[in-house]
Amino acid sequence: MALVEIRDVYKSFQRDTQRIDVFTGLTLDIDAGSFTALMGPSGSGKSTLLNLIAGLDKPTRGTVRVGGEAVSEMSASQLAAWRARHIGFVFQSFNLLPVLTAYQNVELPLLLTRLSGKERNERVKIALDVVGLADRADHYPRQLSGGQEQRTAIARAIVADPTVMLLDEPTGQLDAKSSQEVLALLQRLNSEFTKTIIIVTHDAHAAERAKMVLHLEKGDLIEKPRATAAALR
Amino acid sequence: MKYFRLVLANLGRHRLRTVLTILSVALALFLFASLRSVTTTLAATAQFGGARRLVTTNATGLVFPLPLAYGNRIKALPGVTGLSWANWFGGKYGDGKRFFANFAVDAESYLKIYPEIVLPADQRDAFLKDRTGALIGKRLLSQFGWKLGQNVTLQGTIFPGDWTFTVDGVYTPTDPAIGDDVLIFHHDYFDERIGRAGIAGWYIVEIDDVSHAPAVAKSIDDLFRNSSSPTKTGTEREFQATFATMWGNVSFLMSTIGLAVVFAILLVTANAMMMSARERTGEIAVLKTIGFSDRLLFALVMVEAGVMALTGAVLGLGGAKLFYPAINFNGLGFLPGFTVAPSTLIIGALVAIGLMLASGLAPALRAARLPIVQALRHVE
Numbered sequence: 001m002a003l004v005e006i007r008d009v010y011k012s013f014q015r016d017t018q019r020i021d022v023f024t025g026l027t028l029d030i031d032a033g034s035f036t037a038l039m040g041p042s043g044s045g046k047s048t049l050l051n052l053i054a055g056l057d058k059p060t061r062g063t064v065r066v067g068g069e070a071v072s073e074m075s076a077s078q079l080a081a082w083r084a085r086h087i088g089f090v091f092q093s094f095n096l097l098p099v100l101t102a103y104q105n106v107e108l109p110l111l112l113t114r115l116s117g118k119e120r121n122e123r124v125k126i127a128l129d130v131v132g133l134a135d136r137a138d139h140y141p142r143q144l145s146g147g148q149e150q151r152t153a154i155a156r157a158i159v160a161d162p163t164v165m166l167l168d169e170p171t172g173q174l175d176a177k178s179s180q181e182v183l184a185l186l187q188r189l190n191s192e193f194t195k196t197i198i199i200v201t202h203d204a205h206a207a208e209r210a211k212m213v214l215h216l217e218k219g220d221l222i223e224k225p226r227a228t229a230a231a232l233r
Numbered sequence: 234m235k236y237f238r239l240v241l242a243n244l245g246r247h248r249l250r251t252v253l254t255i256l257s258v259a260l261a262l263f264l265f266a267s268l269r270s271v272t273t274t275l276a277a278t279a280q281f282g283g284a285r286r287l288v289t290t291n292a293t294g295l296v297f298p299l300p301l302a303y304g305n306r307i308k309a310l311p312g313v314t315g316l317s318w319a320n321w322f323g324g325k326y327g328d329g330k331r332f333f334a335n336f337a338v339d340a341e342s343y344l345k346i347y348p349e350i351v352l353p354a355d356q357r358d359a360f361l362k363d364r365t366g367a368l369i370g371k372r373l374l375s376q377f378g379w380k381l382g383q384n385v386t387l388q389g390t391i392f393p394g395d396w397t398f399t400v401d402g403v404y405t406p407t408d409p410a411i412g413d414d415v416l417i418f419h420h421d422y423f424d425e426r427i428g429r430a431g432i433a434g435w436y437i438v439e440i441d442d443v444s445h446a447p448a449v450a451k452s453i454d455d456l457f458r459n460s461s462s463p464t465k466t467g468t469e470r471e472f473q474a475t476f477a478t479m480w481g482n483v484s485f486l487m488s489t490i491g492l493a494v495v496f497a498i499l500l501v502t503a504n505a506m507m508m509s510a511r512e513r514t515g516e517i518a519v520l521k522t523i524g525f526s527d528r529l530l531f532a533l534v535m536v537e538a539g540v541m542a543l544t545g546a547v548l549g550l551g552g553a554k555l556f557y558p559a560i561n562f563n564g565l566g567f568l569p570g571f572t573v574a575p576s577t578l579i580i581g582a583l584v585a586i587g588l589m590l591a592s593g594l595a596p597a598l599r600a601a602r603l604p605i606v607q608a609l610r611h612v613e
Contacts, residue, residue: 051606054522056521056522056605056606056609057605057606076526076527077526077527077528080521080524080525080526080527081524081526082524083522083523083524084523084524084525085524087522087524089522089523091519091609095515095516095519097242097516097519098246099242099243099245099246100239100242104238104242108520108523109523109524111235111236111239112523112524112525117235156523
């Protein structure tokens with residue numbers, strides 16, 4: 001069964017007097033436990049699709065369901081609570097809070113739960129351990145490399161054990177070595193921890209790490225979802 | 234509590250700016266407390282006065298004396314149960330830089346009519362028996378380092394010459410408005426030194442019943458209406474109020490200018506606090522993406538503004554409350570009993586809460602209403 005169900009979604013923006021139609025009736029399913037790469041040129045609607053799945057934006061028409069819940073019909077406060085439980089989001093530019101340590105950044109999503117301090121501490125340590133940054137817990141973002149910052153952001157995204165991880169160009173600001181480390185980490189999260197991962201990327205090498213690639217152009221899927229070599233391994 | 238660390242971390246983002254903002258709030262509220270205390274102290278002084286005490290002065294003005302001979306005639310009037318008199322002396326001690334009030338009084342009747350002046354019985358007896366003795370407020374003891382039994386010489390300004398007195402007693406006023414930095418000495422000695430001029434600056438008249446005050450005051454003034462020195466009699470409270478009204482315009486000016494300064498500082502502070510929140514548009518969008526609700530973010534920004542405003546309030550208002558007693562401030566003797574009243578602290582705290590609302594509300598609402606996608610586009 002599909003974890004993410006996008007049904008006949010329309011999305012348009014108003015820029016000055018001009019109306020821009022991003023999606024005109026997009027329909028798409030993404031399965032639980034999949035690792036999907038969304039590819040396409042700038043303006044094709046990749047990030048908008050990610051925002052719709054994360055409940056950061058609402059479709060003009062149509063339905064977005066994640067795990068059976070109609071995200072597109074939730075109120076702002078319901079969405080906030082839903083995101084805290086079900087979404088782990090990773091940005092291109094990491095977006096760690098500079099005044100908090102790596103540990104405190106990772107702990108942020110857990111502040112929204114009813115977990116005790118001890119339980120939060122255990123979970124943060126596990127998340128940092130998974131991304132290989134247990135020894136950097138007390139470091140501030142300015143004391144970390146780009147790759148380490150992004151791995152901290154990934155730890156923040158997985159710490160609350162979300163239903164789906166959404167990553168917007170996660171390797172866009174990283175050098176080749178750090179990119180490989182981050183992509184290997186994502187593969188591991190998908191294969192070992194069965195995390196459902198949706199990644200927006202321009203990078204063909206990055207997309208090759210995914211099990212499924214979706215090509216978007218002007219808001220349309222221009223070819224059917226294609227399995228990658230990674231899916232066969 | 235788990236969110237408070239986030240608030241503290243944000244406050245520590247620009248430590249110098251946070252410290253300066255808090256100090257600005259503290260300074261503004263310190264000034265506010267100080268200026269309002271001048272007004273409340275003057276008002277309290279104007280309220281001083283026993284209900285059964287009247288004061289008779291020369292109708293032409295306080296600086297003109299009355300004949301000492303009026304005393305017996307006033308005492309003989311119906312409703313009058315006690316009488317004393319005093320004369321402003323205006324002597325200075327040392328270089329005269331530290332001013333304090335000093336006047337000659339009819340000692341026995343004066344201490345009787347002012348039970349607010351409290352001192353040990355043996356010192357009282359010593360003072361009454363010593364013609365050149367003086368009684369001083371406890372503040373003068375610490376201010377000049379005087380000791381009991383010490384000779385103190387004042388230079389007369391209105392009545393020239395060196396006037397030497399023996400400190401026979403130290404009093405503690407039970408009402409702060411009476412002042413604890415006053416020196417009083419015997420009128421008899423004063424009268425003798427000035428050549429038996431037979432003058433009194435003012436009379437203090439004790440009456441049998443408060444309700445008789447208007448009638449007794451009228452009968453005193455009627456008695457001397459056609460004399461060379463007509464009198465003006467009123468309640469002691471009215472007498473004190475005339476001193477307070479001399480300050481009136483100064484007080485108004487200080488309050489107006491002071492409050493304008495305070496308001497200006499508060500505006501600058503509010504702006505700094507708003508700027509601090511505006512800079513974090515991107516971070517607020519990230520927190521929303523993580524799942525922080527609009528309401529929670531509103532509360533966090535408000536708490537941040539509150540921590541700054543209330544820390545400033547504690548420093549400013551608490552500082553004023555502790556500072557003035559610590560330096561024994563009495564406005565060079567013009568503001569006896571100067572104190573930061575509880576009402577000033579309450580109003581100051583309300584000003585701080587107002588500042589918190591003024592500076593926190595706009596950025597807090599902005600944070601709560603921030604559309605995530607646009608804000609993230611700005612960041613990314």
